[in-house]
Amino acid sequence: MPEMYEVMENEVLAEKVNRYRIHAPEIAKRRKAGQFIILRIDEDGERIPLTIADADPQAGTLTLVVQEVGKTTARLARLRPKDRLKDVVGPLGSPTHIDKFGTVAIIGGGIGIAPAHPIAQALKQAGNRVVSILGARTKSLMIMEEDMRRASDEVLICTDDGSYGTHGLVTDVLKNLIETQGKPDLVVAIGPVIMMKFVCKLTREYDIPTVVSLNPIMVDGTGMCGGCRVSVGGKSKFACVDGPEFDGHQVDFAELMKRQAFYQEQEKESFARYQAGIQEKNTND
Amino acid sequence: MTDQLDHKEIERLQGLKNKDRMDIPRQKMPEQEPEERRANFKEVPHGLPPMVAVAEANRCIQCKKPKCVEGCPVGIDIPAFIACVAAGDFQGGIRKLKETNMLPAICGRVCPQETQCEQVCTLANRKQPVAIGRLERFLADWEREQGKVETPKVGTPTGKSVGVVGCGPAGLTVAIDLRRAGHEVVIYEALHAPGGVLMYGIPEFRLPKKIVNAEVDVVRQMGVEIRYNHIIGKLKMVDELLEKHDAIFLGTGAGLPWFMGVEGENLCGVYSANEYLTRSNLMRAYDFPNADTPIARSKRVAVVGGGNVAMDSARTAVRLGADEVYLVYRRSEVEMPARDEEIEHAKEEGVIFKILHNPVRYIGDDKGRVKQAECIRMELGEPDASGRRRPIPIEGSEFCIDVDTVIVAIGNGPNPLVPATTAGLKVDPRRGTIKTNLNTMRTSKKGVFAGGDIAIGAATVILAMGHGRKAARSINHYLESGVWDIEYLPGEEPSPEEGKDKKS
Numbered sequence: 025m026p027e028m029y030e031v032m033e034n035e036v037l038a039e040k041v042n043r044y045r046i047h048a049p050e051i052a053k054r055r056k057a058g059q060f061i062i063l064r065i066d067e068d069g070e071r072i073p074l075t076i077a078d079a080d081p082q083a084g085t086l087t088l089v090v091q092e093v094g095k096t097t098a099r100l101a102r103l104r105p106k107d108r109l110k111d112v113v114g115p116l117g118s119p120t121h122i123d124k125f126g127t128v129a130i131i132g133g134g135i136g137i138a139p140a141h142p143i144a145q146a147l148k149q150a151g152n153r154v155v156s157i158l159g160a161r162t163k164s165l166m167i168m169e170e171d172m173r174r175a176s177d178e179v180l181i182c183t184d185d186g187s188y189g190t191h192g193l194v195t196d197v198l199k200n201l202i203e204t205q206g207k208p209d210l211v212v213a214i215g216p217v218i219m220m221k222f223v224c225k226l227t228r229e230y231d232i233p234t235v236v237s238l239n240p241i242m243v244d245g246t247g248m249c250g251g252c253r254v255s256v257g258g259k260s261k262f263a264c265v266d267g268p269e270f271d272g273h274q275v276d277f278a279e280l281m282k283r284q285a286f287y288q289e290q291e292k293e294s295f296a297r298y299q300a301g302i303q304e305k306n307t308n309d
Numbered sequence: 310m311t312d313q314l315d316h317k318e319i320e321r322l323q324g325l326k327n328k329d330r331m332d333i334p335r336q337k338m339p340e341q342e343p344e345e346r347r348a349n350f351k352e353v354p355h356g357l358p359p360m361v362a363v364a365e366a367n368r369c370i371q372c373k374k375p376k377c378v379e380g381c382p383v384g385i386d387i388p389a390f391i392a393c394v395a396a397g398d399f400q401g402g403i404r405k406l407k408e409t410n411m412l413p414a415i416c417g418r419v420c421p422q423e424t425q426c427e428q429v430c431t432l433a434n435r436k437q438p439v440a441i442g443r444l445e446r447f448l449a450d451w452e453r454e455q456g457k458v459e460t461p462k463v464g465t466p467t468g469k470s471v472g473v474v475g476c477g478p479a480g481l482t483v484a485i486d487l488r489r490a491g492h493e494v495v496i497y498e499a500l501h502a503p504g505g506v507l508m509y510g511i512p513e514f515r516l517p518k519k520i521v522n523a524e525v526d527v528v529r530q531m532g533v534e535i536r537y538n539h540i541i542g543k544l545k546m547v548d549e550l551l552e553k554h555d556a557i558f559l560g561t562g563a564g565l566p567w568f569m570g571v572e573g574e575n576l577c578g579v580y581s582a583n584e585y586l587t588r589s590n591l592m593r594a595y596d597f598p599n600a601d602t603p604i605a606r607s608k609r610v611a612v613v614g615g616g617n618v619a620m621d622s623a624r625t626a627v628r629l630g631a632d633e634v635y636l637v638y639r640r641s642e643v644e645m646p647a648r649d650e651e652i653e654h655a656k657e658e659g660v661i662f663k664i665l666h667n668p669v670r671y672i673g674d675d676k677g678r679v680k681q682a683e684c685i686r687m688e689l690g691e692p693d694a695s696g697r698r699r700p701i702p703i704e705g706s707e708f709c710i711d712v713d714t715v716i717v718a719i720g721n722g723p724n725p726l727v728p729a730t731t732a733g734l735k736v737d738p739r740r741g742t743i744k745t746n747l748n749t750m751r752t753s754k755k756g757v758f759a760g761g762d763i764a765i766g767a768a769t770v771i772l773a774m775g776h777g778r779k780a781a782r783s784i785n786h787y788l789e790s791g792v793w794d795i796e797y798l799p800g801e802e803p804s805p806e807e808g809k810d811k812k813s
Binding site for chain 1: 501575581599601605678724725726
């Protein structure tokens, strides 16, 4: 029997992108599409929020897809099966509103494809026609294509450099989709904030309801600290309990981007210190 | 330490007449000098040395009708434990104290004694009151440092089980009392550490975490199971807990920070006090980069508010290296809800008090970081609903303070996670608190009890403990009798304890 929060699997999906399966049976049983967890690697670790990409209630595991961007995510990448996380807490946030909308375009940008996956699954199961638009910088960074194909009626691929699928951005593909197939009844966009911002700009022009999933800086995830507040329709909302999904046409993306960058200096410093430590260790070995 | 006692001196003190007792000056508690402590997170007061404690205890005149006991939200037999200290019997003193208060090392440090027991001390009228809080702290520290902490006896197993939601002061108290009665207890805690506000909110320099951990260890040794990372309302629902347990106690606290709703409140560098303190205390951001969690490297900080949380935030900012820390409070110092000692300590540490000021907006730079707090001057008008004089803005008096960090410490509402996900649990629509009969700590849902901030809104650690204690009695009654619908516990008179003050 695996231990609580044990790493069952750590697989490289693309450069600096790993897929983890974590033993957390109670969360695996309870979680719904759109929800997230917060984890902490060890006693000195920070609490980081990560959207749940999938779960297997029978096996008692959660699937997380994480991009290496700083110290904590780099340390995660070095974990091996049988290693144990100190804490995993969840499922947090409100689940995605699942209904029969008709046709839903689900846009996953880069690492955002992972959290888009359970939403595609749930919406398809609810009887929607799901068209997924997957975007990445380049072909080698395209992840979970097969999973998304299984969860969608149609999959459209694009890359920034044209190395795979359409040469262009997800917004180009979405625009083309709207013009050739008509307006979807709902758009769900998950990915970099800048991508969500431009998707929302486009869908506003076409007047298509659009849901985005936000990932601001958080500490506790229960509404206690308010660090994750975002302006939605001119009102302050806590992404951890009021979200993480919001009406994309109401979100102040510019503010969100600035807030996400607040600790950049410290994050860089912490990462550099960590990398120097690894290098030193490697030299000594 | 006992052998450090000067028995001749004790004998002399014990022989004093009341008049002479009252002439003993209130003893000073040694503490770190302000210059020194500005740069560290170590506890500020060092505690009373044994003979100083004995002298202080001998100031007590052992009133026949002690008002201090009435002034204590949990009704500690104060003269009795002080009499033990006065006689040099510390073991007897701590036992007496623990008959009523299981967490004295915490209460001795964070209770607002000056508005409770010490306010009504007979000596307070003529001289200074007996330092009840310091004596309480002394006994608890003595017991711990001597390695004499006694784990309370666990009752004969009843076969009943109680689920406690939240490992803060209310939850810990109820857990102890229920184990004493022989019930099984499981505490469900949302965070990764015990203690609730004692751990994430109150800073190390006011309440060292090793003290909280020591108190929690006792709870564990009594056989209470604490399950961390359990968010009730998300991972499990209250109704599911009711299937596993015979009763549930909700002590989920006031975990929802208020903001003022002024322009610029979402700028980078504007924190809720909860976030600022949680980063520094629970996540140990003061030790960044050894600990991974960052916190702003502030130079000029404005803290908004006048309670203990505001003082804790301001004093934390000082210790994190800020050059100037302003405390912006809309009323005058008299109305400040913080403990006197915290106000005094904050001033000594160089916090600049901007009383009768209120922020009206925050101004940011091109990176979205706060650079100025625009404040307006205030004056006091007629008393408002709280009995304090209402602050009124003086038109045209706006001016800006240059800041890089703002910490909003204007209070907290009850955390809505449990109320929002539990059918049949009535909630006060205005305050968000769980409707709770404060005589029985029973909610509108059978088998579910509540106490602490979730029941009355943000209050004090000691009130939460008082609620925990009362809830345990009520749970015992319910589990023994099976009777749910009662107004008062059998044999208990209506108590006027609630809503006395707002300090923590």
